[in-house]
Amino acid sequence: MPAALNEKIAGWEPLVVAFCCNWCSYAGGDLAGTSRLSYPANVKVIRVPCSGRLNPMFVLRAFQRGADGVLVAGCHPGDCHYSTGNYHSRRRLSSFKRLVEFAGFEPDRFEVRWISSSEGDKFADEMEAITGRIKALGPNRKMRDARWQSVT
Amino acid sequence: MAERYLAELTKIRDAVRQDLLGGRINLLLGWEKGHYWWQSRPLFAEDEKDLERLTWDSFCAVNLSRYLLDELKDYQKIGVLVKGCDSRAFNRLLQDNMIARERVVLYGLPCPGMLDYSLLTAVAGVAPEGIDEENGRVVLKTVAGEKTVERDQLLLYKCRDCLYPDPVVYDQLLLIPRGAKEAPERYKSVTALEELPADERYAYWDKELSRCLRCYACRQACPYCSCRECFVEQDKPRWQGRAYQASENFLFHLVRAYHGAGRCIDCGECQRACPVVIPLQELNRKLIKDLNELYGQFEAGLNAELEPPLLTYKPNDPAAFSEK
Amino acid sequence: MKKIVTADKLPVLWSHLAGQGKLLLPVKEGPTVLFKEWTAGDEVALDAPTSAISPKDIFFPREETYMRYRCRGPVLELSAGEEFEPVTAFGVHPCDLKAFEMLDRVYLDQDPVDELYRDRRARTTVVALACFAPDPFCFCSVFGIDPVSAPGADVIAHLDRQSGNLMLEAQTVKGEALLKGDASLLTEANGQSYGPALVKTADFGLKLSGLSENLKGRFEDPAWDKLYKSCLGCGVCTYVCPTCYCFDVEDYGHEMAGERFRCWDSCMYGQFTLMAGGHNPRPSRKERIRQRFLHKLQYYPETYGEIACVGCGRCLRSCPVNLDIVQAIIALGGEQNVQR
Structure with a gap:
């Protein structure tokens, strides 16, 4: 293990991967854009059909390949386009988040938020907030593939 | 062998012989002795002659339920000897629709807990030449003499915090039930790890997982790992790389454990099978503990009718992330 | 000296x-x-x-990168691992x-x-x-x-x-x-010496002379139908074994940069012989167990003159179901006056 797992490097900018539900948070991001709200370019959005689509391996793969933080954004409970997808993801991601923390990740590295398509301001705020929290934590080295640096 | 085991073995053999010779079952899954007195390995008995090798002692740790997945392809009706954990493994497979209940005859064996040879050696100081058991104590016989130790101190890790030594599902209960047990220390190691700072916890797992050979013995021995194609073997997309990198080891072990969330019966076969003794049960128990705290008490495999926590939900469920 | x-x-x-x-x-x-x-x-x-x-990983590491590649514009750069x-x-x-x-x-x-x-x-x-x-x-x-x-x-x-x-x-x-x-x-040392201690290991009554020759033509022997049954299909035996030497080659990276490495592989795995078209000549644990033991007991001796086992006992210690090479030798008839 390196001496400092989250040693800061000059000029470092965090990479945050945000998995956004097609029916709510992704549209929320669109609304943030059309409302001319700005949020950090550190966030890379990946659209998924539902937060229930999220295979936990997506999160781990993101950490393996350079993510400093991962956010899953889905519909508010009760609002799922498919009725129950986010109820299932609430349970799954709750236990998965605790497992990831048990493996040694800081709680802020992996988060879940409910953002509807009408909440463009919340979308921008949350992206700002998670980027700030990850900036404060420093770069993530946990589970990062040692070979990743050499191929990027 | 202790008197008690001999008497019990006679009882077991009589019961299964009748069924095997009478045609009620075509195959019996049991145990036979391996090369050593501390090894009892799976026995696949088809006839009277095979049954002579049947054994029952303190080393019958192998969970036999898993073999049903393959053997039911070749045999119409199979008898299985099940300890408490094996019976819950059976329920698990039943719940996943992997086996048909009516094609299996379960012979229930309330279990005293199985012994760990490496512990016997460690406690005796040298490799023991044999053991005697009586009244909850084990007499270790070595070249240097005898040493008597409480049996509880020599149990396999997986047996130490066993809650259900008695089979929870069976067609015939062959021995006297031992009653439910308490396991106050079941989550002790999990709690200790939870209390560490994140970086130290990462360092702990980094070191433990660095021993991993990725032989997949944990997966193969596991009664819930019954997928026809595991994510490890999937190659479009390829999830699990083959390299021996920390990152690949973490991926395998976190995903393996997570696939057992709400399904793991905590039988500990994964940890017993591990050639480098990675504390896999702590990962499994972490998930059991959290799901119990968040979504109500649930022990997988106790009742095949009860829905596991990750297959259901309530509209007002709590969440472990800051947004509720 | x-x-x-x-x-x-x-x-x-x-x-x-x-x-x-x-x-x-x-x-x-x-x-x-x-x-x-x-x-x-x-x-x-x-x-x-x-x-x-x-x-064995001193000379044959679990994983070893032997080539790196990187595309810089139209130039493909290759370097040793x-x-x-x-x-x-x-x-x-x-x-x-x-x-x-x-x-x-x-x-x-x-x-x-x-x-x-x-x-x-x-x-x-x-x-x-x-x-x-x-x-x-x-x-x-x-x-x-x-x-x-x-x-x-x-x-x-x-x-x-x-x-x-x-x-x-x-x-x-x-x-x-x-x-x-x-x-x-x-x-x-000045002439001092530690006399070799008397060391005797178990022998399980094994009789190996003639075993390799005897195994020729026993590819379809009924013994295989029973022997494999308890095998779980993990790779413990091959990975702890000092004489197993199979490897696989894989790439890591993407089209612009990456590395090629080789890593241990095991004949106990289903994918070991899986071909691109989907055919698998060793579709079940029976064929895989047979391959492993025949390799140790017949194929290696045919090529190099001795059985590819050194009696280190690791498979006896580590196999979760005690299906080790001694079990195999006994099941195939390489046993005399067994003492248990």
Whole structure:
């Protein structure tokens, strides 16, 4: 293990991967854009059909390949386009988040938020907030593939 | 062998012989002795002659339920000897629709807990030449003499915090039930790890997982790992790389454990099978503990009718992330 | 050349050897003993029986990158994978040393030779350690291996059980170079010798003469139908085995940059023989078990003249269902007057 797992490097900018539900948070991001709200370019959005689509391996793969933080954004409970997808993801991601923390990740590295398509301001705020929290934590080295640096 | 085991073995053999010779079952899954007195390995008995090798002692740790997945392809009706954990493994497979209940005859064996040879050696100081058991104590016989130790101190890790030594599902209960047990220390190691700072916890797992050979013995021995194609073997997309990198080891072990969330019966076969003794049960128990705290008490495999926590939900469920 | 290192000086010896390159030796880690790189503070386990995993990875690492590629505009740049540094492998038991000989035949006695293996071999000084107390799992005497001598090693070490002192005897030029060190650390043996302890291992009543010939034409033997049944299909046996040498090649990266590595593979895995079109000539555990044991007991002897097992006992210790090579030999008839 390196001496400092989250040693800061000059000029470092965090990479945050945000998995956004097609029916709510992704549209929320669109609304943030059309409302001319700005949020950090550190966030890379990946659209998924539902937060229930999220295979936990997506999160781990993101950490393996350079993510400093991962956010899953889905519909508010009760609002799922498919009725129950986010109820299932609430349970799954709750236990998965605790497992990831048990493996040694800081709680802020992996988060879940409910953002509807009408909440463009919340979308921008949350992206700002998670980027700030990850900036404060420093770069993530946990589970990062040692070979990743050499191929990027 | 202790008197008690001999008497019990006679009882077991009589019961299964009748069924095997009478045609009620075509195959019996049991145990036979391996090369050593501390090894009892799976026995696949088809006839009277095979049954002579049947054994029952303190080393019958192998969970036999898993073999049903393959053997039911070749045999119409199979008898299985099940300890408490094996019976819950059976329920698990039943719940996943992997086996048909009516094609299996379960012979229930309330279990005293199985012994760990490496512990016997460690406690005796040298490799023991044999053991005697009586009244909850084990007499270790070595070249240097005898040493008597409480049996509880020599149990396999997986047996130490066993809650259900008695089979929870069976067609015939062959021995006297031992009653439910308490396991106050079941989550002790999990709690200790939870209390560490994140970086130290990462360092702990980094070191433990660095021993991993990725032989997949944990997966193969596991009664819930019954997928026809595991994510490890999937190659479009390829999830699990083959390299021996920390990152690949973490991926395998976190995903393996997570696939057992709400399904793991905590039988500990994964940890017993591990050639480098990675504390896999702590990962499994972490998930059991959290799901119990968040979504109500649930022990997988106790009742095949009860829905596991990750297959259901309530509209007002709590969440472990800051947004509720 | 014979030298003695007293028990209290052993930590000095480790840092002395580590100063000359990488030092690999048996280290106690948690409940297991592993053959790994020494770092200060490690609990060295010279008196332990064989390590949980064989030390074959000294020459045949679990994973080894042998090529890197990168596209810079229209130019494809290729570079070699790893630099090799000098290695001292300390405390290799005679059974594992015999296994090195078997790997050598596969990787070196052919044209072209395996360069990665050759280079690692050339940069390594092997210090063998005579056994004094075999594990109950050991059965090397079945294969005629003397547990207290190590003909192929650069140095043979004897540990004196009472004093904990170590006697080192050079057997090659490389070995002599290793022992030319600090005189306060390595003192002359002056005719002293630690008499080889009487070591006898189990033999399970195995009778191996004629077994390989006998196995010819028994590919469809009914014994295979029973033997494989308890196999779980994991790769423990192949990964702990000192004479298993199969590997796979894989890439990591993307179209613009990446690396190619080889890593251990196991004939126990379903994907081992899976072909691109979906056909698998070894579709079930039966074919895989048969392949593994016939390779050890018939194919290897046909090519190289001896059975590819050294009796280290690791599969007897580690197989979760005790389906080990002794079970196989007995099931195939290589047994006489079994004493259990």
